[in-house]
Amino acid sequence: xxxxxxxxxxxxxxxxxxxxxxxxxxxxxxxxxxxxxxxxxxxxxxxxxxxxxxxxxxxxxxxxxxxxxxxxxxxxxxxxxxxxxxxxxxxxxxxxxxxxxxxxxxxxxxxxxxxxxxxxxxxxxxxxxxxxxxxxxxxxxxxxxxxxxxxxxxxxxxxxxxxxxxxxxxxxxxxxxxxxxxxxxxxxxxxxxxxxxxxxxxxxxxxxxxxxxxxxxxxxxxxxxxxxxxxxxxxxxxxxxxxxxxxxxxxxxxxxxxxxxxxxxxxxxxxxxxxxxxxxxxxxxxxxxxxxxxxxxxxxxxxxxxxxxxxxxxxxxxxxxxxxxxxxxxxxxxxxxxxxxxxxxxxxxxxxxxxxxxxxxxxxxxxxxxxxxxxxxxxxxxxxxxxxxxxxxxxxxxxxxxxxxxxxxxxxxxxxxxxxxxxxxxxxxxxxxxxxxxxxxxxxxxxxxxxxxxxxxxxxxxxxxxxxxxxxxxxxxxxxxxxxxxxxxxxxxxxxxxxxxxxxxxxxxxxxxxxxxxxxxxxxxxxxxxxxxxxxxxxxxxxxxxxxxxxxxx
Amino acid sequence: xxxxxxxxxxxxxxxxxxxxxxxxxxxxxxxxxxxxxxxxxxxxxxxxxxxxxxxxxxxxxxxxxxxxxxxxxxxxxxxxxxxxxxxxxxxxxxxxxxxxxxxxxxxxxxxxxxxxxxxxxxxxxxxxxxxxxxxxxxxxxxxxxxxxxxxxxxxxxxxxxxxxxxxxxxxxxxxxxxxxxxxxxxxxxxxxxxxxxxxxxxxxxxxxxxxxxxxxxxxxxxxxxxxxxxxxxxxxxxxxxxxxxxxxxxxxxxxxxxxxxxxxxxxxxxxxxxxxxxxxxxxxxxxxxxxxxxxxxxxxxxxxxxxxxxxxxxxxxxxxxxxxxxxxxxxxxxxxxxxxxxxxxxxxxxxxxxxxxxxxxxxxxxxxxxxxxxxxxxxxxxxxxxxxxxxxxxxxxxxxxxxxxxxxxxxxxxxxxxxxxxxxxxxxxxxx
Numbered sequence: 001x002x003x004x005x006x007x008x009x010x011x012x013x014x015x016x017x018x019x020x021x022x023x024x025x026x027x028x029x030x031x032x033x034x035x036x037x038x039x040x041x042x043x044x045x046x047x048x049x050x051x052x053x054x055x056x057x058x059x060x061x062x063x064x065x066x067x068x069x070x071x072x073x074x075x076x077x078x079x080x081x082x083x084x085x086x087x088x089x090x091x092x093x094x095x096x097x098x099x100x101x102x103x104x105x106x107x108x109x110x111x112x113x114x115x116x117x118x119x120x121x122x123x124x125x126x127x128x129x130x131x132x133x134x135x136x137x138x139x140x141x142x143x144x145x146x147x148x149x150x151x152x153x154x155x156x157x158x159x160x161x162x163x164x165x166x167x168x169x170x171x172x173x174x175x176x177x178x179x180x181x182x183x184x185x186x187x188x189x190x191x192x193x194x195x196x197x198x199x200x201x202x203x204x205x206x207x208x209x210x211x212x213x214x215x216x217x218x219x220x221x222x223x224x225x226x227x228x229x230x231x232x233x234x235x236x237x238x239x240x241x242x243x244x245x246x247x248x249x250x251x252x253x254x255x256x257x258x259x260x261x262x263x264x265x266x267x268x269x270x271x272x273x274x275x276x277x278x279x280x281x282x283x284x285x286x287x288x289x290x291x292x293x294x295x296x297x298x299x300x301x302x303x304x305x306x307x308x309x310x311x312x313x314x315x316x317x318x319x320x321x322x323x324x325x326x327x328x329x330x331x332x333x334x335x336x337x338x339x340x341x342x343x344x345x346x347x348x349x350x351x352x353x354x355x356x357x358x359x360x361x362x363x364x365x366x367x368x369x370x371x372x373x374x375x376x377x378x379x380x381x382x383x384x385x386x387x388x389x390x391x392x393x394x395x396x397x398x399x400x401x402x403x404x405x406x407x408x409x410x411x412x413x414x415x416x417x418x419x420x421x422x423x424x425x426x427x428x429x430x431x432x433x434x435x436x437x438x439x440x441x442x443x444x445x446x447x448x449x450x451x452x453x454x455x456x457x458x459x460x461x462x463x464x465x466x467x468x469x470x471x472x473x474x475x476x477x478x479x480x481x482x483x484x485x486x487x488x489x490x491x492x493x494x495x496x497x498x499x500x501x502x503x504x505x506x507x508x509x510x511x512x513x514x515x516x517x518x519x520x521x522x523x524x525x526x527x528x529x530x531x532x533x534x535x536x537x538x539x540x541x542x543x544x545x546x547x548x549x550x551x552x553x554x
Numbered sequence: 555x556x557x558x559x560x561x562x563x564x565x566x567x568x569x570x571x572x573x574x575x576x577x578x579x580x581x582x583x584x585x586x587x588x589x590x591x592x593x594x595x596x597x598x599x600x601x602x603x604x605x606x607x608x609x610x611x612x613x614x615x616x617x618x619x620x621x622x623x624x625x626x627x628x629x630x631x632x633x634x635x636x637x638x639x640x641x642x643x644x645x646x647x648x649x650x651x652x653x654x655x656x657x658x659x660x661x662x663x664x665x666x667x668x669x670x671x672x673x674x675x676x677x678x679x680x681x682x683x684x685x686x687x688x689x690x691x692x693x694x695x696x697x698x699x700x701x702x703x704x705x706x707x708x709x710x711x712x713x714x715x716x717x718x719x720x721x722x723x724x725x726x727x728x729x730x731x732x733x734x735x736x737x738x739x740x741x742x743x744x745x746x747x748x749x750x751x752x753x754x755x756x757x758x759x760x761x762x763x764x765x766x767x768x769x770x771x772x773x774x775x776x777x778x779x780x781x782x783x784x785x786x787x788x789x790x791x792x793x794x795x796x797x798x799x800x801x802x803x804x805x806x807x808x809x810x811x812x813x814x815x816x817x818x819x820x821x822x823x824x825x826x827x828x829x830x831x832x833x834x835x836x837x838x839x840x841x842x843x844x845x846x847x848x849x850x851x852x853x854x855x856x857x858x859x860x861x862x863x864x865x866x867x868x869x870x871x872x873x874x875x876x877x878x879x880x881x882x883x884x885x886x887x888x889x890x891x892x893x894x895x896x897x898x899x900x901x902x903x904x905x906x907x908x909x910x911x912x913x914x915x916x917x918x919x920x921x922x923x924x925x926x927x928x929x930x931x932x933x934x935x936x937x938x939x940x941x942x943x944x945x946x947x948x949x950x951x952x953x954x955x956x957x958x959x960x961x962x963x964x965x966x967x968x969x970x971x972x973x974x975x976x977x978x979x980x981x982x983x984x985x986x
């Protein structure tokens with residue numbers, strides 16, 4: 001593994017300090033006014049904050065890695081992560097904001113008028129958060145391995161990265177830092193986008209052409225490293241050898257469909273992303289925000305795809321450099337997750353790698369922070385303050401929330417330590433992106449159906465919602481466990497569905513909601529809730545107020 | 555009319571397409587009659603589809619009858635009907651049903667009922683079918699109990715006794731005790747037996763006592779709610795008259811020099827009072843309160859000019875949080891009053907608001923770098939004792955009391971001040 005030099009350490013440190021100092025800057029009055037008015041400045045800020053919560057190690061390292069490892073099939077991750085916001089835009093954003101509340105379980109509890117729904121949703125939320133935290137921890141382990149390359153106190157470099165990031169982030173969250181203010185999260189995203197654009201600019205200035213690179217990479221059959229051996233990747237669609245530029249390097253027909261459906265459905269059920277929709281000024285502003293999110297995230301992913309392809313070509317060309325030879329076998333990276341970091345070093349030496357690593361850590365820290373806050377809020381407030389001890393003191397939910405942060409982050413770190421990336425890489429060529437898919441599958445199976453039906457079907461009842469959430473979560477968790485334990489082939493057929501189960505679990509969950517609600521004599525939605533969720537009076541009032549504020553904003 | 559433009563464009567494009575397809579591309583061209591028929595048909599469909607656009611902007615639309623509620627199943631009732639209003643606080647249907655079900659096994663009888671002064675409210679045990687909720691009261695003894703408050707015992711099925719006209723009624727004896735809130739008798743608790751040996755009066759009386767206690771607590775709570783409303787009314791009524799005079803003076807001084815500015819200020823003043831007076835709810839979105847603060851600050855800045863500078867440091871996530879109405883503005887007003895009024899130099903007031911998603915609280919800090927206050931003044935304006943004497947004290951003490959009533963121990967409110975350095979008010983509220 002390549003070591004760390006003083007220059008890159010200095011660059012890393014300067015960037016980390018700069019980002020945290022900038023994040024403390026005050027929100028200016030004009031920003032808040034535009035936010036209130038649903039004008040562009042406010043909407044873009046909020047969209048940036050949503051992207052900051054959303055883009056994690058999976059997006060930053062994982063997408064480039066997936067493209068590096070599987071070519072066009074890896075592009076599905078980029079497409080799916082960005083396309084996940086389309087159902088949010090069409091069906092979820094505006095009603096979610098209009099009903100208004102503080103968290104996804106809270107929203108469902110208000111919609112169905114039931115604390116049982118709240119409890120079921122909290123269970124699903126905690127599961128999603130836990131499964132989303134694991135790939136982030138794996139990502140920090142892999143980044144540490146490459147950037148520092150040395151363990152502390154007898155741990156392996158990979159384990160050290162996990163322990164350091166877990167202790168640091170959960171410690172900061174528990175002590176009371178990192179409150180994920182809108183401005184802070186937007187800035188984190190801005191930094192990520194800037195790094196990706198910077199890498200792309202370096203490439204272009206060096207005479208890089210994307211079509212040429214794809215052509216060059218597709219010239220020979222696609223290769224991967226398994227253990228220490230180089231193997232040719234099989235085309236799952238047409239048979240024979242797979243190439244970089246043709247689909248089939250990773251998924252057969254069922255696999256392609258299962259992956260895309262899972263990613264598209266997952267986003268609407270991600271608690272830490274959906275929580276931020278409640279901060280939009282109005283339903284209309286929430287929708288406008290989503291349009292911006294699609295634009296911003298889309299351009300980010302498009303660039304990430306390009307960078308992944310560039311890495312494929314550049315690494316093969318310069319594999320004889322000594323530091324790179326250690327990381328590759330025959331011109332192919334051993335760990336595809338290293339792709340973006342290696343690209344940084346190829347383009348701008350060690351400082352380049354340090355900058356990419358800083359961006360990766362920024363992505364992880366903002367996402368882990370958002371996840372831990374969502375975990376603690378839903379446990380502390382939705383479970384302890386609302387259900388277990390409604391009469392308790394004001395400090396009780398906070399203490400419970402902190403305990404939840406500790407438990408969830410420890411559990412995630414343990415799972416990440418048990419998962420030995422080198423063993424799983426044979427089955428899952430881009431590990432981080434694949435693990436995030438599991439979190440998306442859980443969210444898409446357990447939460448998205450109940451959110452969609454709750455918003456659009458007035459007859460959905462509380463019992464139906466509870467049954468649907470539990471059924472979706474059970475089917476998804478069961479399928480994933482069976483798939484992982486039996487070592488199913490994730491590329492096609494049954495294995496693909498088991499490892500991206502939203503294709504089956506989401507319809508089962510939706511059907512359960514419909515059937516149980518039909519059988520349930522209980523009432524559907526109340527008129528008051530329905531009117532608040534779909535009426536636009538509040539939006540108009542907000543606009544009026546905003547006009548009033550802006551007029552006097554001198 | 556809005557929407558006409560797109561429709562015109564769409565119809566034009568449609569006909570262009572029809573002509574292109576049927577006359578230019580098709581070989582041989584379609585007959586004119588068929589072309590026109592098809593074109594008219596598609597145009598009609600298009601116009602029908604465009605109906606919503608043609609109707610134009612919302613304001614000019616004819617008021618439609620409100621749509622019937624969307625759920626096809628009967629929605630949950632939002633209130634308890636007219637009867638519930640007349641009934642004492644805490645004596646809802648669920649509560650009385652629950653109470654009789656609880657009392658029945660405890661009270662050594664076969665049936666238990668709760669009534670108000672005129673009707674049956676809940677009944678458990680044999681005879682339930684004809685002593686349902688809302689049925690009239692029969693026993694004469696109960697009238698005496700309701701009049702005097704003394705516990706009565708009856709046995710036998712005569713006209714003067716149990717009094718139930720239903721021949722098959724199994725009830726033979728009863729003990730009746732009064733339910734009260736304070737001194738007032740509001741109903742009765744009755745324990746029945748199917749034998750002629752009546753239930754023990756003390757036991758029934760004790761049960762009625764416990765129920766009365768519950769009712770008193772409920773009554774107290776409702777009074778507390780009224781008290782909160784009263785506090786809000788007080789604040790609304792006492793919007794600082796000095797502020798009004800000062801603003802009117804400022805406007806008067808500008809009417810000649812800068813009439814447009816004066817007009818703007820008057821509009822803002824109207825906005826200010828409209829918001830302050832129309833608030834009927836206890837809570838509003840922070841965004842509303844923020845807009846109100848901005849309105850207020852504009853008016854004050856017209857008066858103080860460059861001497862007053864206000865900075866807003868607000869996380870946009872705060873804007874959608876529900877806060878008690880008319881709480882933030884009085885804090886800012888207090889800062890302006892104690893900061894800028896006695897200060898010849900430039901005063902900066904800073905309003906900072908953040909949410910803490912872990913603790914789910916809202917932190918609001920209002921800080922000024924004005925003259926500050928000494929201990930006695932501080933104590934005077936934050937406690938209610940001197941609110942009659944000093945108009946400036948109304949704001950803070952009123953807020954303190956309202957927050958106490960609304961949140962109890964779940965909030966923090968503290969004021970710190972140093973002479974010469976300014977005052978800081980910090981408010982921490984739970985997010986609902």
